[in-house]
Each structure stands twice: as C-alpha cells, then as structure tokens.
Amino acid sequence: MLKIKNLNKDLGSFKLKNISLQLPEGYIMGLIGPNGSGKTTLIKLIMGLVDYDIGDIKIFGKNVEDSPEEIKNKIGFVYDSLNFYPHVTVKDFKNISNYFYKDFKKSKFDEYLTKFNINEKLKIENLSKGQSAKLMLANALSHNAKLLILDEPTAGLDPIVRKEVLMYLQEFIEGENTSVLICTHNTEDLDRIADYITFINKGEIVFSKDKESLKEEYRIVRGSKEDLEGLSTMISVNHKKYYSEALIKIDSEESYKAMLKSVGEDNIKIPNIEEFMYYYTKRL
Numbered sequence: 335m336l337k338i339k340n341l342n343k344d345l346g347s348f349k350l351k352n353i354s355l356q357l358p359e360g361y362i363m364g365l366i367g368p369n370g371s372g373k374t375t376l377i378k379l380i381m382g383l384v385d386y387d388i389g390d391i392k393i394f395g396k397n398v399e400d401s402p403e404e405i406k407n408k409i410g411f412v413y414d415s416l417n418f419y420p421h422v423t424v425k426d427f428k429n430i431s432n433y434f435y436k437d438f439k440k441s442k443f444d445e446y447l448t449k450f451n452i453n454e455k456l457k458i459e460n461l462s463k464g465q466s467a468k469l470m471l472a473n474a475l476s477h478n479a480k481l482l483i484l485d486e487p488t489a490g491l492d493p494i495v496r497k498e499v500l501m502y503l504q505e506f507i508e509g510e511n512t513s514v515l516i517c518t519h520n521t522e523d524l525d526r527i528a529d530y531i532t533f534i535n536k537g538e539i540v541f542s543k544d545k546e547s548l549k550e551e552y553r554i555v556r557g558s559k560e561d562l563e564g565l566s567t568m569i570s571v572n573h574k575k576y577y578s579e580a581l582i583k584i585d586s587e588e589s590y591k592a593m594l595k596s597v598g599e600d601n602i603k604i605p606n607i608e609e610f611m612y613y614y615t616k617r618l
C-alpha cells in the first residue's frame with residue numbers, strides 16, 4: 335500500500351534521513367515522535383506537497399510523480415486545520431471537493447454531516463475544533479479513498495469525539511484494501527487502534543515495527559537501581575525517589591529469566607506507546 339525507501343530531505347537546519355517504512359493493506363500505522371522530529375515533513379513528502387531529494391515513495395505500487403492525480407484521488411488526507419478556506423460554507427467546501435475528487439459522493443458526505451451534526455450553512459471559520467476535524471474526516475471518507483493519511487486528527491478533541499474518530503478509522507480499515515497512516519501525540523489512541531508503530535526522532539527512524547512484536551520484545555521493569563543496572567539490554571532508565579524503572583529489550587529467554595529472578599513477576603509489565611516514546615527519547 336505504502337512503501338518508502340531511503341527517503342532523504344534536506345531543509346537546511348533540519349534533515350530527514352534515510353526513512354524506510356512499509357504499510358501493508360488492511361492495517362493502521364501510527365507515526366510518533368517528539369515535537370520537530372519530522373513527522374509532518376514526512377507526510378508532506380508522501381503527499382507530494384514537498385519534493386524529496388533522494389529516495390523512493392510508492393503508493394498503491396506506483397510513484398506519486400508518475401500519476402499524481404490518480405494516487406491523490408485514492409488518498410483521504412486529514413490535517414489539523416482548515417485554514418485554506420476560512421470564508422466558505424460547509425456546502426461550498428463539499429462542492430469544491432466534488433470538483434477535486436473523481437469519486438466524490440455528495441450523498442455520502444451529507445450522511446456524515448448528519449451523523450456528525452454539522453450544519454452545511456456554517457462557514458468553515460465558525461466551526462469548532464471538533465466540527466473541523468469531523469468535516470475533514472467526512473471529506474476523507476467520501477471519495478472512495480483507499481489510504482487515509484491523518485496528521486494530528488484528534489488534537490484538541492474531547493474524549494467522546496476522539497473515540498468516534500477512532501471508531502471511523504477502524505471501520506475504514508474493515509473495508510477492502512484500505513490502510514491508515516496516522517500521526518499523533520495521542521499515544522493512547524495508538525494503543526487502541528494501531529497495528530504498526532513508526533517512531534521518528536531528529537529526522538531518523540528509531541523503529542518501524544508491528545505493535546505485537548514490540549509488545550513481545552520489550553518490558554517495563556521496576557526495581558532498585560542496582561537490580562536494573564545489572565540488566566544488559568536496557569534502553570534507558572528513570573530513577574525515581576523510591577525505585578527505578580526501565581525499558582528493557584528481551585533478546586533471549588535467558589535475559590527474560592534473569593530479569594524475572596532479579597525483580598519478580600509483579601514488577602514487570604508490557605509497555606504502552608507513551609512509555610516506548612519516553613524511554614527511547616531519553617536514551618537518544
């Protein structure tokens with residue numbers, strides 16, 4: 335579905351270096367990383383909004399440069415603001431999209447507006463954050479897209495709207511040959527819905543892996559400073575007042591047994607995405 339190989343972009347003070355990742359059909363990939371790590375830049379390169387220097391991006395098996403219109407028609411793009419059209423109404427926005435996307439279904443868009451309780455007479459600039467996010471999603475879901483690319487779609491949304499958005503994404507990948515790439519700081523959302531996690535830091539990929547392997551290969555371990563420092567495959571450690579906590583990579587059965595013997599079962603747990611980010615960023 336989406337295949338990126340050795341992608342490089344030099345922006346002067348910032349470089350995106352040797353990015354490679356693969357998102358297969360039928361899955362959701364979460365793109366995570368600290369502020370300024372290059373997530374939006376990567377999305378802009380994928381969307382062809384910025385040209386890359388070296389590398390290769392294939393979407394649906396094709397290079398974006400070779401058939402930009404065909405590919406963009408099949409991508410539902412959601413970003414965090416609708417600043418392009420502040421003065422137009424939701425109805426006008428629908429007509430613009432209808433003109434822009436080959437397979438746009440006005441009736442489907444209207445269904446989403448009803449579901450999301452958005453009045454089409456409202457001007458874009460008067461929509462709340464939640465309404466804007468839902469409008470973008472309605473747009474992305476109304477033109478028979480096969481790949482959704484979402485940049486911070488749930489930023490600033492209340493928990494109920496956030497859950498709804500996630501539900502629509504999960505519904506979307508139940509469709510035929512569909513995938514989702516979602517960039518977010520809401521790691522809890524990714525704990526819920528992501529199949530793959532790509533972690534970028536300072537323009538480089540730290541890891542890009544399926545979530546199940548990540549959860550098999552790593553543990554959060556709590557113990558004394560001495561207990562943890564004796565463990566060979568530590569990613570990084572956080573020393574707290576009364577105990578220390580570390581992210582550990584399990585590289586063999588022996589290393590797991592050593593960890594178990596050292597701190598006991600009650601002090602070992604599977605990390606969540608936030609913990610992955612925290613401990614990996616601390617190490618780098």
Ligand SMILES: Nc1ncnc2c1ncn2[C@@H]1O[C@H](COP(=O)(O)OP(=O)(O)OP(=O)(O)O)[C@@H](O)[C@H]1O
Nearest residue numbers: 345346347348367368369370371372373374375376
């Ligand atoms: N056109 C540009 N020219 C020069 N530098 C740029 C340009 N666009 C982005 N940058 C820089 O590239 C870096 C990465 O920015 P980017 O927006 O990709 O980060 P991000 O991971 O999406 O961050 P955030 O989580 O804060 O949204 C930043 O240091 C930014 O200042």
